[in-house]
Amino acid sequence: MPTPHPLSPPSAWVERFASLVRAGGPVLDLACGGGRHLRLFQRRGHPVVGLDRDLGGVTDLEGTAGVTLVQADLETGDSAGRLGPLPADARFAGIVVTNYLHRPLLPALLAALEPGGLLIYETFADGNARFGRPSSPDFLLRRGELLEAVRGTLQVVAFEQGEVSAPKPAVVQRICAVAGDDPLPL
Numbered sequence: 762m763p764t765p766h767p768l769s770p771p772s773a774w775v776e777r778f779a780s781l782v783r784a785g786g787p788v789l790d791l792a793c794g795g796g797r798h799l800r801l802f803q804r805r806g807h808p809v810v811g812l813d814r815d816l817g818g819v820t821d822l823e824g825t826a827g828v829t830l831v832q833a834d835l836e837t838g839d840s841a842g843r844l845g846p847l848p849a850d851a852r853f854a855g856i857v858v859t860n861y862l863h864r865p866l867l868p869a870l871l872a873a874l875e876p877g878g879l880l881i882y883e884t885f886a887d888g889n890a891r892f893g894r895p896s897s898p899d900f901l902l903r904r905g906e907l908l909e910a911v912r913g914t915l916q917v918v919a920f921e922q923g924e925v926s927a928p929k930p931a932v933v934q935r936i937c938a939v940a941g942d943d944p945l946p947l
Contacts, residue, residue, distance in 0.1 A: 770928075772798070772859050772883055774935045774937075775857055777937075778919070779805060780805075782805075782807065782854050783877060785807060785808075786807060786853070786855065787854055788802040788855040789844075789847075789855070789873065791812050791835075791856065792812070792858060793830075796811055796818055802857070803828060807854070808829070810853075811830050812845060813831075814834040814835070814836075816832050833845030835863060836863050844866070852873060853873055853875060854877070855881065856873060856878065856881070856882075857881045862901070871910070874915070874940040876940055876941045877941050877943060879918075879938070879939050880915060880936065881936075881937050882935060882937075883933060883934075883935035883936075884902060885934075886903075888901075889931055892932070902934040906934065907920065907934050907936040915938035915940055916939050916942065918937040919935075919936070920935070921933075921934070
């Protein structure tokens with residue numbers, strides 16, 4: 762059995778909004794890596810789905826009640842632009858994406874939110890090249906790109922873009938947005 766990746770703490774952005782996800786509602790962690798957000802939401806009592814092309818970082822969660830692990834390369838083949846082998850009608854109370862960008866998936870992510878479902882997204886943005894990887898524009902959000910992606914579909918709870926110093930220096934963009942028109946209790 763492969764050794765799981767060393768565990769990083771959950772993103773402060775994800776932790777900040779985790780309590781807004783419907784209690785007990787299913788949560789998708791897209792590009793779950795070592796499972797730091799899978800573990801966060803599992804501890805909070807949510808059934809979780811971890812989707813990644815490499816599940817080596819979450820092998821310790823295999824067979825755990827309430828945890829579904831799905832291996833899929835979402836950027837190639839039949840999965841391109843879709844959420845891989847997940848049913849087309851799968852809906853989630855929360856979707857978390859950190860440190861990953863594949864633009865063709867954005868519409869599928871928005872469509873996979875249940876009414877009142879929360880999208881928590883945080884990844885690298887233009888300007889990050891000066892800090893190292895990723896540096897290709899293919900993997901860096903353009904200014905305001907997440908706002909544009911949710912415009913007319915989700916209501917924005919919070920949005921930030923700019924330079925951060927922790928956990929390492931980077932330029933990021935992040936959004937928390939909800940499906941539907943009902944205001945969230947903040």
